[in-house]
Amino acid sequence: MAEPQLLAPLKLQQDLLELNDLVPDEDRGRAYISFCTQLLTRLQQQGVAVLELDSDEGFSAFARALDTCADFFASQQSVKLGAQSAVPGEGYAVRPGKELLAVRPGAPAWGSGRSRTQHAALQKACCASDRLARGLLAALCRSPALDLHSGRLLGLLDDTPLLGQAGAGVLRVARYSPHPEDAHQLAFAPHHDRGVLTLVASAAQQGLQVQVKQQQQEGPGAEAAWVDVPLGPGRLAVLCGYSLSYGLGGMLQPVLHRVQPRPQQPQPEAAAGAVAGARGVGGGGGRVSLAYELCFRPNACVDPAGIMEGAAAEVPADALASRPALLTSALMERFAASHPVSINVGQVIKQEQQPWVKQEPGANAPQPGPRPQPEEPVDLVSEDEGEERAAKRRRQAGGAEAAVVGAAGAAAGEAAGGAGQIGYRAAAAALGWTPVGRSAGVAAATATAASRPGVNGPAGAPQGAGAGGGGGGGAANEPQSQQRRASLRLLMQQQQQQQQHGAAAAAAAAPTVSGSDSVQVNQEPQAAQPPAASAGNDVGGVPATERDRLTPAAGGGGGPGQDGQHVQPGTERSLDLTIKGIGGPEVRFTVKPSTPLQKICSAYCRKVQVCEAAARFMFDGQRFDPSLQRSAEELGMQDGDVIDFFLELAGS
């Protein structure tokens, strides 16, 4: 069996997390560090820690929310329907195998009458969970083995939400079907959570299980086992989610977990009958649990290289190279691409296609050993997406074929308007770092990123937000902060552009994007793009390359497509060229040697949905200006060559 002692509850003296007077009190300081260390160890070894709160009072908000919701779930259907919310992912919902009541911290109340009571109880539990989760996040950062300024992660969260302004986190109280024959329902599927940390509470001792690798086994062949997480009054499980794992460069792994259908204590039969789609759930009896998912705010820039810079725990270059800096929204797209099914959104899946039923035991066991791994796409189930995203995916499934872009597992569906993934170098450049060398040097880019000073969180991010805020020291380097603020704005603008022009861009990309990363450039004159808005921007400041100087035809005019037109079809060989942003989209083009490179550069910009004015291209370590209409031949490109793409900020 797996190591049960690691699931033994870890005592949590809650006021320790507030860090008020640690320094003058050595014992408290030691107790805090010991707690931080144990928390990290458990999350590192098994992705989950069980906490035992030191006072009933500490657990009271959770207990009240669980009780109130248990009453609610046992009430009449009319009461439940009164708690529905127009806001996706909030209020009452029925999912296959469970009922849910969900709320975001600070969200305005939904429903009326009795459902206001539930809302108020859930809000209190939200506040308590949010505060605790932030404190735990700070504690993880401050464990000596990681030794990271807590502001690097806390600064990616939203400000502690105010009433009326929903925060990024979400609290879900669920009642599961107690029937073993419902074990195949979506609610019981093994899944990863996509947030930072999830806190789970339940009055029932059993029900939640995590997959852990067998004791003393490591490596790909290590057996994995499902182990009960012992909960019950006064206890909370802390689960590592995808966003945290990503932000830490894979140093922690998201934990695979599931719920088992188990009867709660016998309860009076509810007045309401079963609700369609959740047989037996509406009738009472199933386990009730509360899960609070702490999430990065959507416009935070999650930059593993910056976060881990200077940390005690070293992350290998390949683990960082496979995790480019991404806005949270793009990170969620990436997650969704590898976790296509959500346990909290009723996905339409045929019975025979239930991926969790077929999954081999251990198929997604925690990574062996402490060494962070390059991110591998997994095809599992996610915890929650909200209706909007589910609707979008349904639309995509029925619509244009999603293009697959990017060696780093870019999100399927990006071509149809999803938040695009921005390549490592693109993001690095947008954040104000100067990329150097050829793209092939992933390590070089990583080193560039790693050597830049003070890049450790979003520009102007609040430091040490929330309880246990870690002292609120300035993690951001001031001289760079303005630049990074501007850079972050650029990233956000790109994302907004992607959202606004998603459909149009997908349509525009359709002739060239063929459902793979190989793109044929249309050689017809009408396919030529208008000169980039930035035409000429590069000319003055960029020294010509040696090749440019040696090429007689280099420089100056040439209308779009001009060079390509006088080539006899079929008489000219073609070249395969790849444009790539490091760790990000990689698109292959087939062109004639005389085709102006502007065509493929423009096509690339359309595909990754970035503004051409901000796009920069490099070949062989030298920047070139596509608007000069030079061809691959003129720049000395050969079959199989790679062009680097990155973004640059004007004037910063």
Ligand SMILES: O=C(O)CCC(=O)C(=O)O
């Ligand atoms: O109910 C539980 O114990 C866990 C719930 C869960 O994993 C989730 O909501 O993501």
Ligand SMILES: [Fe+2]
């Ligand atoms: Fe979960």
